[in-house]
Amino acid sequence: MSDLIEKRQSSTKIYSGRLLHVFKDDVELPNGHVTTREYIKHPGAAVMIPVLPDGDIMLIKQFRYPIGMTHIELPAGKLDPGESHLETAKRELEEEIGYKSNKLTELTEIHPCTGYSDEKMWIYLAEDLEKTQSNMDHDEFIELFPVSLEKAITMVWSGEISDVKTIIGLLWGNRILSS
């Protein structure tokens, strides 16, 4: 597949904000032509499938400003500098839903946005949960939404859940948990 590769010639940081870091690179295409590629550099994120003591899955409702909608999602969060994705999974689980997990299992890695972002997401099954307390960020607004796995899967196939990490996490979790 080496004849598909695009080679970096130069890279320029176009914008660096609080969240977004935008780059524009000159790249050489396989036919020798030169073009530009614009993309976001992202630290990556961990996504957790929290299995509550009664077997329900803890989903959350969160307003997503770019699409102007409240979304039903699995808890997730960005890697802090120097943090491993396992550490992020532990931290974000407690911050967002107020539980710690004594059994975190990495299921897979996904790329949500290969056209214009280098973001990678690691999906974890979070079992053996223990209630602590929610350490939600001061300006983070989240509503807890526990549902049965069966109901969650119904919401995937009905289109009610349209967030990609949540669709994939739930289908993956269902495959593991129902086998």
Place this chain on the structure above:
Amino acid sequence: MSDLIEKRQSSTKIYSGRLLHVFKDDVELPNGHVTTREYIKHPGAAVMIPVLPDGDIMLIKQFRYPIGMTHIELPAGKLDPGESHLETAKRELEEEIGYKSNKLTELTEIHPCTGYSDEKMWIYLAEDLEKTQSNMDHDEFIELFPVSLEKAITMVWSGEISDVKTIIGLLWGNRILSS
């Protein structure tokens, strides 16, 4: 869920490139605090699950510069200005794999990147395919990769396919086609 809503106060275009259009808005949080939200405006995209006359699924291999990897994906493409997602599905199918479909069925809509992009993707099952000719963009490099649906699903669960639209499209297609 109205108590989760964030209200726009102002919006500024930070960067407008060939592909990326970056905005920074001031928004009012549910607690009255004001913060900023940075995000990409995207025209949306159509994703196609092409079922070849022999039953195989036509996947493609494409180098994805932001992640520096050649990825196995379903054919897909961005909406052109004024184009419906159905028109995009027809156009991109022919451009990328050289087939037209006489039976395009919309399966679902997904949001790949709700944290920092308004992108929406429409997934289509593309059946009753007819060979025309590939009208690939001059500087687009794609390798065709036809596989059985069974093999494609194996590649999802093994992690070999990590692109979200492709994972969701294949699992959705499998649910429809094998029922």
